Amino acid sequence: MDLVTILDIAIGGLLMGGIYALLAMGLSLQYGVARVLNIAHGEFIMLGAFATYTLYTAFGINPLLTLAIVGPIIFIIGFLLHRTLFTRLRISSPSPGAFESRSLLATFGILFIIQNLALIGWGANLRAYSYLNFGVNLGGAIFTANRLVSLGFAIGIGLAFYIFLVRTRMGKAIRAAAQDPATASLMGVNINRVLAICFGLGAVMAGFAGTLLSMRVPINPAMGMNYTIIAIIVIVLGGLGSIPGSFIGGFILGIIGTVVTYIEPSLSLAAYYFIFMLLLLVRPKGILGK
Amino acid sequence: MTKKLLFGLITITLVALVAVPLCSSSCVPAPAPAKDSIVIGASRPLSGMNAMIGDAAFGPIMTMWEEEVNAAGGIYVADYGKKLPIEYLIYDDATDVGTMVRLTEKLILEDKVDILFSSCGTAFISAQAPIANKYGYVLLTAEGGATIMRDALYGLPYVFISLPFSDHYQLPVFADMLAAKGAKTAYIVSIADLHGVEYSGVAAIEFARVGIDLIASVSVPETQEDFSIIIKDAKAANPDVFCVFGYPPQVLPCTAESMALGFNPKCFIAGPGANFGFYQFTFIEALGPNCVDGVLCFAAANRATSPEFAELYDDLEAIVSPAMLDWWGHPYYAPLVQIWQEAIEETGTLDQDILRDYIATHHFDTILGDTYFEMSGEGGGGLLVKETHPGEIGQWQNGVVEIVGGGPWSNTVITADFIYPKPPWPTP
Amino acid sequence: MDITALTSRRFLVPGLITLTVLATLPLYGSLYTVILITTILMYIILAVSWVIFSGPTGYMSLASAAFFGVGIYTAAVLMPNTGQLLPLPVVVAIAGLISGLLAVLVGALTLRLRGIYFAIFTFGLVEIIKQVLLYWEFEVTHTRGRFVVLVDNDTVFYIMLGIFVALMLTVYFIRRSKFGLALQSIGENEEAAAHTGINVTMVKVITFGISAIFMGAAGAIMATRWTYIDPYIAFNPLFSFMPVLMAIFGGMGQLYGPVIGAAIFAYLQETLQTTFPYYYMLIFGIVLVVAILYLPNGIVGLIQKLIQRWRKGGSAEQNANT
Structure with a gap:
């Protein structure tokens, strides 16, 4: 194995992992903090991807600039969804377990609703565009520019979010809520508002992932489920409720995926799950789980 | 005691709630209505992964045909002595084979559609073909074709495969x-x-x-x-x-x-x-x-x-x-409706057996040119012959x-020379 | 509350009536009614089997599609349209046993995982089996899908009904047995149960296996309805999620919860897909969200509330009379 191949696999893994990390951070906020296992997570990815596609092809807006439009819109959708639906469910559920199963069912409903609305709005057709699709040479290994840019944005968003968590009041409130919602609300944190913001931010990260994905992957209204599954796997791998864990878990899974694709592409998905399940058996609480 | 009665009552009510609407439509024999349209049933993927195929492939051909036929007042069916407009009854199979099979049987058994149109996707057609055949409904398949289906045709006299595939040709x-x-x-x-x-x-x-x-x-x-x-x-x-x-x-x-x-x-x-x-x-x-x-x-x-x-x-x-x-599919989906129309007009009936025999034995003049099926032995289904392919x-x-x-046969129309090697990709 | 008493006599009479209504269905029901009820029974079997294990133990299993799929694939291999190798009931039994064995193996390996970790592990199982089968068919047997023999719809219905009855009887006997008591005490407090000398792992693994047997059997009989099987069709993750949703929708507190949940869920889906094909998901989604908001304890909760109200109303009337 020469150096270029090693670079190919290593950087290729990071490129794949960047998107996974973003996806998983979003779900980690929703499941790890807000306790909603959001099966409709992938639908927000789809919404982000379609919004970017439409803004780019119909209005010529640079796909990367669409992040600034996609972000606030999806945040409002996510925030309102939590305020109207999940807050109510949380308050009326007798136990955390009951809330988890009820919100799971509710997110299935949301998945159906969003997908059907997308079908009505955009039609069932597959869509794709090409943006920044040229090779960039990194020490002999060549990668497409759009994937490198995606990675840059994923890391940037991850870092910005980390600073937000550590430095701001809201960030501290979110961390407190992730540790223990009951104590957090005793300490004067408006828990409902914090959880709704978490849910909204989680949806935004999914939307951002969708924007970045749409630059290189064909999109359609039914695309979401695969990404939801990936995101769930990553947060489990990274450790529930651990946002850095999800971030790192995303990169680990990306590298595993790239390595197995290199070795035997037809078994890559099987190997992928096998390694994941093995990891789970060895470390039942995830890599960074406590 | 009241408790028991109560639960009994509720259970019975629930069973009745489910059972009554189920059989009400079929238990009570309805008087045969006067025939005023040709009802065409189809289980199509309106949602899910295959929606992107179905929506663009056979879907628009169906829409165009409906407009064309109904603008002309319908298709003349001699059995009824008048022109009958066509009417679609489309269900969403949500890209699930189990649902598609069940809805196909609903179209056949409960809705008693006059004509059955194809589902979408090779796996779906493979599952639909034995069902249509079982009830004696002609199935001209659209989006899908495979060697495994051709091999299965020997036991499926009502099934006709139109789309070319790997070794065909x-x-x-x-x-x-x-x-x-x-x-x-x-x-x-x-x-x-x-x-x-x-x-x-x-x-x-x-x-x-x-x-x-x-x-x-x-x-x-x-x-x-x-x-x-x-x-x-x-x-x-x-x-x-x-x-x-x-x-x-x-x-x-x-x-x-x-x-x-x-x-x-x-x-x-x-x-x-x-x-x-x-x-x-x-x-x-x-x-x-x-x-x-x-x-x-x-x-x-x-x-x-x-x-x-x-x-x-x-x-x-x-x-x-x-x-x-689509330059692969649309040339073969468009003739399907032409074949149906000609078969109905020429036989003057909606009887599936008569239609089946007509389609099996006749040459049609469609957009492809001379169009006909090769039958897979006695009691087998049909495969659109390679001589029908324009390319x-x-x-x-x-x-x-x-x-x-294209193959060395009569319908082939080559529109340009094959360029080999291909020019390099353009650079932005 | 003693679950044993709840499940026994109260449901005997309505159960027998339901059974009679169902058993004679092909005599008076339309051909399509038989098909639809077969599908509904399939969903009920999946949902109830899921609840047998996941209800008392609290493990959320997403392996249903794996066990169901193993049953489907077993039938596809043993009953190709080119020549049935074994009679149908034998195939159904074999499929159930293979699924059950798989569940015991997986259970022994993974029951130390809890919560979402267990859920995702079991979901991974579905994908792994699918991918390995694909690899096997692609590289070794070069199979491109399998056609299954066509079976008469009434036969399929009666076998499905048979599986359903067997499942209900199993649940009934489990709940009346020592084994059921052990399972129940594990559900209430696992550590305490272990202290009283219950082999906790053994009980859980066996229950997991039993629930898988019925899923596998249902899969085998469904394969003959779908007539064409490939790994994607057999191992559809939908069948991992559906039983969970149906059980939550119906309410898991009572055994009849998942039964009613699955029946209503499946019937609603069918009605929407055929009546509003272009808006089926939208309406279905809204129904789900509204149901979850206003029926916190599922359909069972609604029924119990109605009973209470009716009983109150009844006693008030009695008071007025006297």
């Missing part, structure tokens, strides 16, 4: 074209499903026949998104011919990655995927209208094939996005798909 023609140009080596990427297994398997046989070495045949899971490693491997192997036997979600990223990595094999074939308008539209913004020139696809006809095809594509473009035009292989040239390969 796409890949034999393709291999001959390559051999004529002196191609020596090939690299195959295929999706790990029925379609990928079939095409990579048949290609291996056909390539061997004409002396092309298969360097590698790689299969990838359907969720594979990152093709850079595979394209890099292919580039290092430097094959004359590069084949992607997958669907658009594999074909488009493979193409994009090949462009970015400067992978320029002498021949690049990708399908299904490169045979749609969106293949070009994906890259047109960045690279201009000739962005995918030289790429080969499976294709039968284009606007230059005949004035009828020019009209078909113009009509289609009026109702669907040009991104959805097998297309190539993007100057921003349109030209038909560059």
Whole structure:
């Protein structure tokens, strides 16, 4: 194995992992903090991807600039969804377990609703565009520019979010809520508002992932489920409720995926799950789980 | 005691709630209504993964036919002594085979539709064919075809397969074209499903026949998104011919990655995927209208094939996005409704057995030209004969798909010469 | 509350009536009614089997599609349209046993995982089996899908009904047995149960196996209805999620919860897909969200509330009379 191949696999893994990390951070906020296992997570990815596609092809807006439009819109959708639906469910559920199963069912409903609305709005057709699709040479290994840019944005968003968590009041409130919602609300944190913001931010990260994905992957209204599954796997791998864990878990899974694709592409998905399940058996609480 | 009674009552009520509406429509014999339309039933993927295929492929042909027939007052059916308009009864199978099978039986048993239209996707058609056949409903299949279905036709007299597939006669023609140009080596990427297994398997046989070495045949899971490693491997192997036997979600990223990595094999074939308008539209913004020139696809006809095809594509473009035009499928979906119309008008009936025999034994004059099915022995189903195909292989040239390969038979119309080697990808 | 008493006599009479209504269905029901009820029974079997294990133990299993799929694939291999190798009931039994064995194996390996970790592990199982089968069919047997023999709809219905009855009887006997008591005490407090000398792991693994047997059997009989099987069709993740949703929708507190949940869910889906094909998901989604908001304890909760109200109303009337 020469150096270029090693670079190919290593950087290729990071490129794949960047998107996974973003996806998983979003779900980690929703499941790890807000306790909603959001099966409709992938639908927000789809919404982000379609919004970017439409803004780019119909209005010529640079796909990367669409992040600034996609972000606030999806945040409002996510925030309102939590305020109207999940807050109510949380308050009326007798136990955390009951809330988890009820919100799971509710997110299935949301998945159906969003997908059907997308079908009505955009039609069932597959869509794709090409943006920044040229090779960039990194020490002999060549990668497409759009994937490198995606990675840059994923890391940037991850870092910005980390600073937000550590430095701001809201960030501290979110961390407190992730540790223990009951104590957090005793300490004067408006828990409902914090959880709704978490849910909204989680949806935004999914939307951002969708924007970045749409630059290189064909999109359609039914695309979401695969990404939801990936995101769930990553947060489990990274450790529930651990946002850095999800971030790192995303990169680990990306590298595993790239390595197995290199070795035997037809078994890559099987190997992928096998390694994941093995990891789970060895470390039942995830890599960074406590 | 009251408790028991109560629970008994509730259970009975619930059972009745479910059972009564179920059988009310069928338990009470309704008087036969006067026939005032031809009801055509179809279980189609309106949602889920296959919706993107169904919506663009046979869907618009159905819509166009309905408008055309009903504008003319309907189809004359001698049995009823009048023209009957057509009326669709479409259910959503949500891209689930189990649902599709059940809804097909609902259309047949409960709705008693006059005609059954095809479901969408090879696996779906494979599951629908035995069901339609069991109830004696003629099934002219649309989006799908495979060697396994042809083999199954021997026991399915009511099933007629229209879409060409791997060894019927796409890949034999393709291999001959390559051999004529002196191609020596090939690299195959295929999706790990029925379609990928079939095409990579048949290609291996056909390539061997004409002396092309298969360097590698790689299969990838359907969720594979990152093709850079595979394209890099292919580039290092430097094959004359590069084949992607997958669907658009594999074909488009493979193409994009090949462009970015400067992978320029002498021949690049990708399908299904490169045979749609969106293949070009994906890259047109960045690279201009000739962005995918030289790429080969499976294709039968284009606007230059005949004035009828020019009209078909113009009509289609009026109702669907040009991104959805399909030079492989649409030439074979359009004749399906023509065959139905002629069969009904000529036999003057909606009786499935009579219609079946008529379709099995007659030549039709459709957009393809002389069109007929070859029957698989006594009591078998039909396969649209290769002599009906106007072409097998297309190539993007100057921003349109030209038909560059076809068999040596009467309907074949070659619209341009096969360019080999393909020009390198344009640079932005 | 003693579950044993709840499940026994109260449901005997309505149970027998339901059974009689169902058993004679092909005599008076339309051909399609038989098909639809077969499908509904399939969903009920999946949902109830899921609840047998996941209800008392609290493990959320997403392996249903794996066990169901193993049953489907077993039938596809043993009953190709080119020549049935074994009689149908034998195939159904074999399929159930293979699924059950798989569940015991997986259970022994993974029951130390909890919560979402267990859920995702079991979901991974579905994908792994699918991918390995694909690889096997692709590289070794070169199979491109399998056609299964066509079986008469009434036969399929009666076998499905048979599986359903067997399942209900199993649940009934489990709940009346020592084994059921052990299972129940594990559900209430696992550590305490272990202290009283219950072999906790053994009980859980066996329950997991039993629930898988019925899923596998249902899969085998469904394969003959679908007539064409490939790994994607057999191992559809939908069948991992559906039983969970149906059980939550119906309410898991009572055994009849998942039964009613699955029946209503499946019937609603069918009605929407055929009546509003273009808006089926939208309406279905809204129904789900509204149901979850206003029926916190599922359909069972609604029924119990109605009973209470009715009983109150009844006693008030009695008071007025006297």
